[in-house]
Structures are given as C-alpha cells and as structure tokens.
Amino acid sequence: MEHATPPAAAAGGVTATVDLSPAATDLGGAHHLPCGIKQNGGAPVSDYFKPRSTGVEVEGVRVEEAFFRGRKLQGATLALPDGYRGYVLEKKSGGKDKQNSDGEVSNFVARAEFQNITYWNHDTTPSAEDSLPRCFHWLTVANAMHKPVTSEELANMSAMQNQDN
C-alpha cells in the first residue's frame, strides 16, 4: 500500500525494485484476514468467500459478515485515501539483480491493484479502534512531516512567533 521506495534506500542502497507498470487485473477490493494462510498463489476467492452486509452499523462502520474455515468473520471495508493505490506484488523468479554484485536485490512485479480493503476480525465487531483503520493515520502524519514548507508558510510562522514574543 505504501509507495514503493524502501525506507532504507537512502542509507543502505536499493534493496528491492518494484515494477508497477504491468498491473493488469483490477481487483477493486482486497481482503485482509485475521489468519495466516500458508500458501502463495491464487485461490477461487469469489466462489467460496461470500461476504454479506449485516445491516448493522457501529460508529459509522458498516459491518459485513463472512465465513472462512468454519469461523465467522466480521469485517469493514475501507477505501484507500486519495492519491494511494493498493498493489498485489509477485516476486519475479530469479529475482536477484545480476548487475548488482551483492546479489541482494529482489524484484517485484505488480500483478493486480485494488482501491479498497476489507479487513476481517474473528469474533469482534470492527471499530475505528482496530489497528488496520488506524494505520491510515500514518499517511496523514507522514504527509505533514515530509511535505515541503512553502516560503509563504515560513513567513506566516515567523510572523506568529514574533507575535508570541
């Protein structure tokens, strides 16, 4: 979900490449389950995983219901914020970059993209306090921290400081 530059890029050199150009399938949405499924690959999700709306709304969150492996899951769908897109990445086979002597580079290719994510809890009703919706706060924080400050804002700030003094 994050922009594809690895955080350590500046310090330790490039550790992975992500090729987003071939994103062919638009999934619309992706599911985030409260379990680990030890398989890498495709599955007939839409044939077996059938979310339905419960009609219940908790704190403005519309609760959905689905079953997986006999367990009842309750979920909520979150749209990715403007300016962000979700990708399903696949590691390229023989992913080591031969030009890099360290052999440390992994290459990923986008296989699909999505605009919303439904996260599922086992047994607990989704709420704004769940960690996944709260993750989106980081985008706002990061934006505020990294956005370049305009000369106008600087001028305003020094004006305010002068007032305080």
Next chain:
Amino acid sequence: MAEATAAAPPEWATKEPCLMGIDEAGRGPVLGPMVYGCMYCARSYNNTLATLKFADSKTLKEEQREELFESLKVNSSIGWEVDVICPKDLSAKMLKKSKVNLNEISHNSAMGLVRKVLDMGILLAEVYIDTVGDPEKYRIKLTEKFPGIKFVVAKKADSLYPVVSGASIVAKVTRDRALRNWVFDETALNMHMKTGSGYPGDPDTKQWLEDHKHPVFGFPTLVRFSWGTCTPFFKDAVEVTWETDEIDEDATNNGSAKRQVKLSSLGFTGFKRKTEEIESSGKGRCKFFQARKLELVRKFQ
C-alpha cells in the same frame, strides 16, 4: 432463530393448560442444519394424541414422516414450532474464541423454543424433552429458567411420550427438507447433494466430503467444520493459523509457544527481529506505531 409458523396462537392454547414435547434432529451428522422442534396440545387432548401413531421419527420411513407432518400441520388441536440452526452457525459457535459446545447450543435452542411459545401466550404446564447431557442437571437448568413449568427430562423421551414423538417428526422432516432444498452459498462447480447420512461410517458421506474439499477453503458452509469427521480431510489442506488462537495460547503458555505465521515467511523482514519475537509487529518503535502494528520494513526479499 425460531421460524414463525403461526401468526396467532390457537385459542385453546391460551385457555387450557398445555403439554409440549421438544426433540432434535441432526445433532450428530457432519453436515446440514441441526433442527429443534416442538409440538404442543391441550392437556385434555393428550389421550387422543396417543392414538395418532406419532412414533419416534427414527423408526418411521421418510414418506410416513412426511405424511404425519402434513397431518399434524392441519390438525387444529396441535401447535408446533421449529428452530433451525444452520451448519455455519454451529461451526462458528464451536470455533469462537470462547467456544460454545454442542450441548450448550442444544440447551439454548430448546429454551428458545420454550421462550417463544410462552411469548405467544400459550399456557405451558408441562414440557417433555429428550435429554442432552445429564438429565437431572438439565432438568434443574430448565426449571430455574422457567419456574412454574414442570419439566420431564428423559432418555428416549421420543419413544415414551407421544408429544415428543410429534416434536421429533417436526424436527426430522424440517431437517430433511432443508437438506433437499439446500442452496449452496458457494458457486464452485460440480457440487452435489449426495451427502448420505452425514455420519463418518457412511461411504456416501465420505465420498461427498472427498468431492467437496478444497485445499484453501476447506469445505462449503454446508459442513460443520468443528466436527472430528472433517479432521482427516484437513491433513493435506493448506495450513491456516489464527491470530485469535495465538492470544489463547499466549495466555495459557505465557507466550512460550507461538505458532503465528511469521511475516518473514511471507517475504518481508523487519528490523532487528529475533525469530521468535513476532507478537507485536510494531515492537521497538514508538507507541504510535505499536498501537497500529506498523513495522518498519528494511528489506524486501
């Protein structure tokens, strides 16, 4: 969950003390709903009821049961209700974080029927019911919940009391029909309903489970995933580990045994992660990240 069968109670049932029988169908099978049924009549009708040949449903053929069910539906001296507990609710309850066992589900269903009939305004005096678990404990539980009603809890109540035999027919026919008219939630190809009895010894049931197993999803939701009958079929299925099971284990073993799928096995490695330290993915970071389980990924591999 009890389904409405009659809008208003029969007049006699609100004026005369009534007897009611409660019985279940489909408690044991690995698939399909479990159905609780009840049948009630005025105390004065009980002798007539005994002449109607409502034997224990298990001793009757399917056509006989269907016929008897139709005849009791049109009998204005008899009232009945059912509670259909679908297999996915059974699985979900038994696989909850705080698990509800089948006896408890059964007790709740039976008590739900009593509550429903009372709420309709029916004068319940005596309730006859097949036991689930210890008969005396069950009787006390029922009596505490509904003081003023006489409960008779017995093994094989369905062959002892005509009113329970009737309830047994209501339950059994409802379950058979539910299976006959089953509409799969799933849209996978080549699914069929040659399920057999649903007991593990039945070759048709074994074949059905074999035909409908899926490495990722397990089975269609017709199946009760919490049944031991399913276990051998999960042997070659994809392993699934639940975050909620993890919490349970942490609580009981003090965090010594963790089985959670490691993020590293999915191709991501965090910073300074000890292999066993997987509990909080925001570990070592400030509270903001810990609360959101946001981990700094240093290496994509």
